[in-house]
Amino acid sequence: MSVRLPRVEDFSDRLRGPETTSRVGTALGITFGICFLTGVWSHLQYDPPGWLTVPTSPAGLYRFTQGLHVVSGTAAIPLLLVKLWSVFPKLFERPPCRISRELLLHGLERVSIAALVGAAIFQLVSGTLNVVQWYPWDYSFRRTHYAIAWVAIGALLIHIAVKLPVIRAALAGPLDEREQGQDLTRRGLLLTTGAAAGLTVLFTAGQSLPLLRKVSVFSVRSGEGPQHLPVNRTARAAGAREAAADPGWRLELVFDRKSVFLDRAALEAMRQTTVGLPIACVEGWSVGAHWTGVRLRELAQLAGAPARSRMFVTSMQTHGAFATSELPRQFVADDRTLLALELNGETLSLDHGFPCRIIAPNRPGVLQTKWVTKLEVFA
Ligand SMILES: Nc1nc2c(c(=O)[nH]1)N[C@H]1C(S)=C(S)[C@@H](COP(=O)(O)O)O[C@H]1N2
Numbered sequence: 286m287s288v289r290l291p292r293v294e295d296f297s298d299r300l301r302g303p304e305t306t307s308r309v310g311t312a313l314g315i316t317f318g319i320c321f322l323t324g325v326w327s328h329l330q331y332d333p334p335g336w337l338t339v340p341t342s343p344a345g346l347y348r349f350t351q352g353l354h355v356v357s358g359t360a361a362i363p364l365l366l367v368k369l370w371s372v373f374p375k376l377f378e379r380p381p382c383r384i385s386r387e388l389l390l391h392g393l394e395r396v397s398i399a400a401l402v403g404a405a406i407f408q409l410v411s412g413t414l415n416v417v418q419w420y421p422w423d424y425s426f427r428r429t430h431y432a433i434a435w436v437a438i439g440a441l442l443i444h445i446a447v448k449l450p451v452i453r454a455a456l457a458g459p460l461d462e463r464e465q466g467q468d469l470t471r472r473g474l475l476l477t478t479g480a481a482a483g484l485t486v487l488f489t490a491g492q493s494l495p496l497l498r499k500v501s502v503f504s505v506r507s508g509e510g511p512q513h514l515p516v517n518r519t520a521r522a523a524g525a526r527e528a529a530a531d532p533g534w535r536l537e538l539v540f541d542r543k544s545v546f547l548d549r550a551a552l553e554a555m556r557q558t559t560v561g562l563p564i565a566c567v568e569g570w571s572v573g574a575h576w577t578g579v580r581l582r583e584l585a586q587l588a589g590a591p592a593r594s595r596m597f598v599t600s601m602q603t604h605g606a607f608a609t610s611e612l613p614r615q616f617v618a619d620d621r622t623l624l625a626l627e628l629n630g631e632t633l634s635l636d637h638g639f640p641c642r643i644i645a646p647n648r649p650g651v652l653q654t655k656w657v658t659k660l661e662v663f664a
């Protein structure tokens with residue numbers, strides 16, 4: 286018996302083929318489209334460019350868009366696996382053997398598909414690793430995930446354009462044919478794939494949708510934690526423990542090269558406001574909570590600055606990212622933006638940012654800075 290490479294004809298399974306591929310591909314295209322748009326939005330919100338004024342309402346907008354980002358990315362995993370399985374035999378298609386226009390086109394198609402498959406796998410794997418906070422190698426997740434997103438979406442659009450005639454014809458193709466001795470039809474396969482994607486969402490989306498919290502046994506975050514809120518980075522992990530627990534701590538409020546110092550008692554003596562706002566993490570989980578503290582707007586005014594000022598926030602964190610953040614004017618001016626002192630009716634715990642933290646509407650979790658020690662106001 287001679288050993289040889291398989292050929293396309295060797296894979297006779299009728300379940301594969303354009304009828305299956307086109308339908309799974311359509312679903313996959315939709316999830317990737319949603320993932321791309323919500324991802325770009327998250328990127329813009331994280332670090333808004335000059336031309337973009339991020340709205341402070343609706344307060345739960347980021348919670349919604351980022352939940353959708355992670356849910357659609359998760360649903361895409363089973364879809365991508367089935368899609369790749371359905372086209373797998375094509376890997377063994379022989380290129381035209383003479384140098385010709387066909388060979389060139391074949392080569393170009395192969396390159397674009399390699400880029401698409403590579404980028405798609407990278408996005409789903411890196412996104413999942415970020416959700417479970419596992420960084421097996423040293424790279425900037427946000428920048429890389431964002432750059433590869435453009436490769437993926439570009440290659441996807443080219444792929445759809447090239448395949449459009451095939452996709453059109455295949456979407457009209459039969460689903461219920463059965464080969465001898467075979468039980469599963471293409472329709473059956475597609476339903477199974479849909480169910481797999483649905484269950485994946487059901488088992489994980491509870492971290493974004495409180496309604497599903499009980500069923501989502503594979504959620505990375507249960508929604509629970511000290512003071513009814515998960516903790517992403519503890520005071521110890523951020524190297525903020527000692528400074529934050531120091532009874533001599535004072536907040537430095539800077540405007541126009543003058544500093545005002547306020548200890549916790551002074552902050553507690555100011556007018557207190559209570560708001561209901563969620564923490565919405567880039568990792569997709571979000572939890573609503575009640576926060577009590579001083580309006581940033583009133584702190585700006587105390588410093589002698591206008592209510593519509595920008596603010597730069599510095600924390601006591603000594604290592605790791607997210608030690609500082611910036612609040613655009615509309616966020617400082619918003620009545621719901623607080624320097625929070627209490628969480629769900631109790632003094633903030635150390636891990637939630639004691640002595641005080643930022644909480645603002647429609648703001649990615651990473652920017653809700655904990656262990657604040659300095660606020661610089663810019664008119
Ligand atoms: N100083 C500081 N603030 C921080 C962080 C941090 O690492 N350092 N993590 C942020 C992230 S990623 C999130 S999602 C929220 C989580 O808040 P919690 O741990 O209080 O629930 O806090 C944010 N505030």
Ligand SMILES: [Mo]
Nearest residue numbers: 566567650651
């Ligand atoms: Mo986060």
